[in-house]
Amino acid sequence: MSATATRVVDNGVNVEALLGARQALTDTPEAARFKWRASCRWVRGTHSKSTVQGFFGLGSEQSHRTEFSFEADHPEVFASEDLGATPVEFVLVGLASCLTAGIAAVAQNRQIQLRSVKATVEAGMDLQGILGIDSEVRNGFDAIKVVFDIDADASREDIEALVAQSQKRSAVFDIVTNPTNVSVEVR
Amino acid sequence: MTLAGATDVVVIGAGHAGLAMSRYLSAAAIDHVVLERGEIANSWRRERWDSLRLLTPNWQSRLPGHAYSGPAPDSFMTMSEVIGFIDDYAKVVGAPVRTFTTVTSVSEAEGGYQVTTERRVWRARSVILASGASSMPDVPPLSSALPATTRSLTPREYRNPKQLDDRAVLVVGASASGVQLADEILRSGRRVMLAVGEHIRMPRTYRGRDIQWWLDAAGVLDERYDAVDDIVRARRVPSPQLIGTPERATLDLNSLTSRGVELVGRLAGIVDGKAQFSGSLRNHCAMADLKLRRLLDRIDEWIERSGMSREIAAPERFAPTHTPQTPRLLVDFEADRIGTVLWATGFRPDYRWLKVPVFDRKGRLKHDGGIVDAPGLYALGLNFMRRRKSSFIHGAEDDVRELGDHLVAYLRRAPYSTSPPTRTFPSAGLEARRYVDSAIAKSHFH
Numbered sequence: 001m002s003a004t005a006t007r008v009v010d011n012g013v014n015v016e017a018l019l020g021a022r023q024a025l026t027d028t029p030e031a032a033r034f035k036w037r038a039s040c041r042w043v044r045g046t047h048s049k050s051t052v053q054g055f056f057g058l059g060s061e062q063s064h065r066t067e068f069s070f071e072a073d074h075p076e077v078f079a080s081e082d083l084g085a086t087p088v089e090f091v092l093v094g095l096a097s098c099l100t101a102g103i104a105a106v107a108q109n110r111q112i113q114l115r116s117v118k119a120t121v122e123a124g125m126d127l128q129g130i131l132g133i134d135s136e137v138r139n140g141f142d143a144i145k146v147v148f149d150i151d152a153d154a155s156r157e158d159i160e161a162l163v164a165q166s167q168k169r170s171a172v173f174d175i176v177t178n179p180t181n182v183s184v185e186v187r
Numbered sequence: 188m189t190l191a192g193a194t195d196v197v198v199i200g201a202g203h204a205g206l207a208m209s210r211y212l213s214a215a216a217i218d219h220v221v222l223e224r225g226e227i228a229n230s231w232r233r234e235r236w237d238s239l240r241l242l243t244p245n246w247q248s249r250l251p252g253h254a255y256s257g258p259a260p261d262s263f264m265t266m267s268e269v270i271g272f273i274d275d276y277a278k279v280v281g282a283p284v285r286t287f288t289t290v291t292s293v294s295e296a297e298g299g300y301q302v303t304t305e306r307r308v309w310r311a312r313s314v315i316l317a318s319g320a321s322s323m324p325d326v327p328p329l330s331s332a333l334p335a336t337t338r339s340l341t342p343r344e345y346r347n348p349k350q351l352d353d354r355a356v357l358v359v360g361a362s363a364s365g366v367q368l369a370d371e372i373l374r375s376g377r378r379v380m381l382a383v384g385e386h387i388r389m390p391r392t393y394r395g396r397d398i399q400w401w402l403d404a405a406g407v408l409d410e411r412y413d414a415v416d417d418i419v420r421a422r423r424v425p426s427p428q429l430i431g432t433p434e435r436a437t438l439d440l441n442s443l444t445s446r447g448v449e450l451v452g453r454l455a456g457i458v459d460g461k462a463q464f465s466g467s468l469r470n471h472c473a474m475a476d477l478k479l480r481r482l483l484d485r486i487d488e489w490i491e492r493s494g495m496s497r498e499i500a501a502p503e504r505f506a507p508t509h510t511p512q513t514p515r516l517l518v519d520f521e522a523d524r525i526g527t528v529l530w531a532t533g534f535r536p537d538y539r540w541l542k543v544p545v546f547d548r549k550g551r552l553k554h555d556g557g558i559v560d561a562p563g564l565y566a567l568g569l570n571f572m573r574r575r576k577s578s579f580i581h582g583a584e585d586d587v588r589e590l591g592d593h594l595v596a597y598l599r600r601a602p603y604s605t606s607p608p609t610r611t612f613p614s615a616g617l618e619a620r621r622y623v624d625s626a627i628a629k630s631h632f633h
Contacts, residue, residue, distance in 0.1 A: 029548070143513060161477050167470040177466035178455040 013108035031058045040072075046080045047073040092121040092144070094172045099146060102166030112158060115151040144176065194218045195598060197302045197311040199293070201227045201284045203273050204567040205317035207251050207583040209282035211591040217598065219311075221282050222304060224289040228273035230319055235266050237347045238371055240431035242363055243579055244397050248272060251584045253279050261397065263431025290318075294542040299563055312601065313563035313594055316541070316552075320569045320578050321534035327359075330530065332457035337520045338527045342368065345529060348375035354526025355379065357462065357518070359454050361386040362425035365531030366438050369448055370430070372529075380518065380525070381443065383468055384453035387427040388475040388508070391437040393486065395500040398429070405489040407482075408576035409585075412556050415571075422571045425533065440472065440508050451514050462518045462525075472508035479505065536569065557590050563597055565590050 025032040034057035040050040053067040071084030085093070096119040107114050123144040129137035150159050167173045196212055198205045201223035212219045226232060241248065246260040253276045255264075264272060277284060285306075292303045299312035324341035333339055340350070342364045348371060355378035358369045365381065373379045389398050402408050415421045430438040444450055452465035487502050518525065538552060545553050545560045553560040556573040567586060568578055576582035 157477065157480060160473070161481075164470055164474045164477055167467070168474065173467070173470075177452070179458070179463045 007113070009108065009111045009113045011104045011108045011114050013105050015105070015108045018105060019109075033057075043083075045073070046078070047071070047083045088123070088125065088141070091176065092123055095144065095170075095176060096121045096146065098170045098172035099148075099163075099166050102170050103148070103150070103162050106162050106165045106169075107152065107154075110158070110162070112162065113153040115153075116149070117151075118149040120147045120149075121145070191301075191308040191310050192220070193310045194220050195311060196220075196313045196315060196594070197222060197300070197309050198315040198317055199290050199302070200317035200319060201277065201282065201286070202230065202317060202319060202568070203228075203250055203276065203580050204583045204587070205315065206273065206276050206280050206282050206284075207587045208315050208317060208567060208591065209284075210252055210280040211587050212594075213281070215591065215595055217595070219283065220309065221284040222288045222290055222302070222309075223284055223286045224318075226286050227277045227284060228270045230322070231266055231269045231273065234322075234343045236342065236345050236368070236371075237266070239367070240265050241269060241580075242426070242429045242431055243399050243581065244431070247399055247403065247579075247581050249581050249584070250276055251587065252276075261435070262433055290540050292540050292542050295561070300543075312598060313565070315565045315567060315590075315594075316536075316538070316559070317567040318536065318538075320536050322537035323535050324530055325533040325535050326530045327454070327532055329454070329457050330528070333528060334460045334520050337525055339530065340527055341530050343534075348372050348377065351375075351377065352526040353377065354524045356527045356529055357382065357454075357525050358529045358531055360384070360425070360531035360533065361428065361440065362531060362533065363427060363429050366428045366440070366443060367430050368529055368531055369443055370438055373443070373446060373448055378449075378524075379443075379447075380449045380451055381440075382451050382454040382462075382464060383440065383471055384465070385471055386425055386475050388439055388479045389427040389429055389482070390439070390479075390503075390505060391429060391432075391435050393483065394490070394503065397435065401486045401489070404493075405486055407485070408574065408579075408582075410575045412571055412573050412577075418571065421575075422569075424571075439505075441506060444509060444511075449515070450511060451518065452516070460520050462520065464514070464516050464518070466514075466516060468514045469510050472510050476507050557586060558593060562601065563594075565594060 034055065036052075036055050038050055038052045040048050042048050049069060049071055051067050051069045052064065054061060054063050056062065070090065072087050072090065073083040074080035074086055075082045100117055100119055103117055104114060121144065123141040125141050126134075126137045128134040129139040148163055150162075152159055152162075154162070195217050196219035198208050198212075198219060198221040201221050205221050205223075206227075209219065209221050223229060240263040242263070244261050244263060245255040245257060248255045248264060253272075255272070285304075288304045288306055290302055290304050292301075293314055294301050294303075296310060299310065300314045302309040302311060302314060324343050326339075326341060330339055338352075345368065351372065353376075356372050357380045358365050358372070359382045361369075361381055361383040365386075369379050369381045391398060393401055399408075412418050412421075428439055430436065436442075440448075440450060450468060452468035453471070454462060455465045456463040483502070483504065490496050490499065536552070538546075541552075543561050543564065545564065547553050552566060552569070554566050554569075554572070557566045557569070557577075559566055566572060567590070568583065570578045572578070573586045573589065574582060577586055
C-alpha cells in the first residue's frame with residue numbers, strides 16, 4: 001500500500017487545473033458557455049479541406065495555438081480519389097479521442113497510472129440508406145462499437161469504472177447517442 | 188384576516204419530521220405550532236399509489252420516542268400502516284398541530300418571519316420547513332411535446348392500473364418508483380416500456396439480511412453531507428431500485444425484462460409524435476452494476492472486519508444487467524399504441540410559498556445541512572440533507588437533535604423581538620448564526 005501511495009501518478013493531466021476550472025465555472029456559469037467552430041472548403045469531387053482555429057469561451061474569443069486542417073474524401077470504391085478520411089470516420093475519431101481523453105483525466109483524478117490505452121472503433125452502416133435504395137434504412141450508423149485495451153495499475157473493475165465514467169462525461173458520446181437540433185442555412 | 192398569532196417557532200408540515208421537531212421543541216419548553224395543510228401524514232394519505240409500501244423494513248421505522256413494535260419487524264409498512272404509525276406518533280408527542288391550515292406565504296418580518304395561512308397570520312422568530320422533499324413531481328419540459336392521444340401521468344396522481352386504458356405504458360425513469368410502477372402495470376397485463384437513465388441497483392436482501400440492515404450497520408446511511416466529495420451530486424442520486432414486499436423480493440431490471448418489459452435508453456426528446464431515446468442504455472446499466480459491486484465489496488469488507496463472516500451466508504454477486512442488443516431509439520406513440528407516459532423522473536420540494544431569498548440560480552434551497560441561508564430558517568427531511576438517511580423516517584432523529592440544538596442556541600442569542608418589534612440588522616443576525624454554527628460544531632460534531 002505504501003509503495004502505491006508514495007508513487008506519483010502522472011498521466012500528463014493537470015487535474016488541479018481541471019478541478020479549479022470546474023469550481024470557477026460553477027461560480028460564473030456564463031463563462032462556461034463555449035462555442036466550437038470549424039470551416040470547410042470544397043476542393044474537387046468529394047475532396048474537401050476543413051480547418052479549426054478559433055473558438056469562444058470564458059467570455060471571450062479564444063484560439064488554438066495554430067490552425068489545424070483536415071482532408072476529407074471518400075475511398076476509391078466510391079469512385080473517389082481517396083485524398084483523406086471519410087467524414088463518418090471523423091465521427092469515429094472524435095468519439096474515440098474524446099473517450100480516451102476522458103479516461104486519462106478520470107484515471108489521473110482517481111490516482112491510476114496508465115501505461116497504454118488503445119481504442120478500436122467500428123461502426124456498421126448500410127449504404128442502402130445514403131444511396132436511397134431503401135427508405136427504411138437510415139443514412140447513419142446502425143451502431144458503434146468501441147473496444148478499449150488498457151494497461152494500467154488498477155484492477156479490471158477499476159478500469160471498467162474508468163471507461164464507464166469517461167462515457168458519462170464525454171461530449172462526443174452524448175452527441176452521438178442523443179438527438180441534437182441542427183440548422184443549416186445558405187448565406 | 189384575523190389577528191396575528193405570535194410564537195417562537197412555526198413548524199410547517201405534520202409528517203414524521205415536523206412531529207419529531209415538535210417533540211424536541213416541547214422538551215426544550217419552546218413555544219411553537221405545527222401548521223399542516225391537510226391531516227397528519229397528509230402526503231402519505233393523498234399523494235401515493237395504492238400498493239406502495241415503505242422501502243425500509245419495519246424495524247427501521249424508528250423516531251425519537253417511538254418505534255415499530257408489531258409482529259413483523261422484517262416486513263414493510265403499507266400506506267395505511269404508515270399513516271397509523273405517524274398518527275400514533277402525533278399522539279405520543281402531543282404536538283400542537285393545526286390541521287387544514289395551508290401556509291400561503293412565509294416572508295421576512297421584523298424579528299423573524301411572518302407566516303400567512305388561509306386562516307390567520309403568524310409571527311415567529313424561527314420557521315422549520317418540514318413540508319417534505321417529494322411534493323412536486325419533477326416532470327421534464329420535453330413532456331409538453333407529448334401527442335394529445337397519449338396521457339401524461341405522474342406518480343402523485345397514479346393510484347392503480349385501473350386508471351389506465353389498455354394500451355401500452357412508457358415509464359420514464361428507473362428509480363424505486365419507476366421499477367415498482369413498471370412491475371405493477373406489467374402484472375395488470377399491459378405492455379410496458381421502461382426508459383432507463385442513471386439508476387441505483389440494489390438487491391432486497393444480501394447474505395441473508397435486508398440490504399438496509401447492511402447499509403445501516405456499515406455506516407453508509409450515517410455518512411455526513413460535509414464528508415462526501417460532491418454533495419450537490421449526492422443529493423441528486425435517484426432512489427435505489429427497491430420494493431417493499433412481504434416476500435422481500437428483489438426488483439431489478441433483469442427481473443423486469445425476463446417478464447417482458449422492454450428497456451430503452453433515457454428519454455432524450457419527443458418530436459413529431461415520436462419518442463427519441465438515448466443510445467447510452469448499456470453504459471447506464473454497466474455503471475449501476477459497477478456501483479452495486481463496489482457497494483457489496485464494501486459490505487463484505489465490513490463483515491470481514493466485524494468478525495461476522497462465519498455466522499452468516501457467503502458473499503454473493505449478481506448477474507450483470509442484460510440489455511437488449513439493439514435497444515430501440517425511436518418509438519412512435521401512435522403506431523406503438525402507447526396510451527400513457529408515467530413520469531417517474533423524481534420529485535422536488537414545493538417552496539412556492541417561501542418568499543425569502545434563499546434559492547440558488549437553479550431554484551434549489553440554499554442550506555448547510557438544513558441550516559437555511561436566512562437566520563432562524565431550517566429545513567428537515569430533504570435528500571442527504573445532513574446524512575444519507577436524512578429523507579428516511581429513521582433519518583429524522585439525528586437531524587432534529589442537531590438542528591434543534593442549533594435553533595435553541597439561535598433563539599437564546601438572537602434578540603427577542605416578535606413583539607414589540609425592534610429591527611435587527613441582517614449582518615448581526617448572520618454574525619450570530621456563524622458564532623452559533625461554530626459553537627454547535629465544536630460541541631456536537633467532533
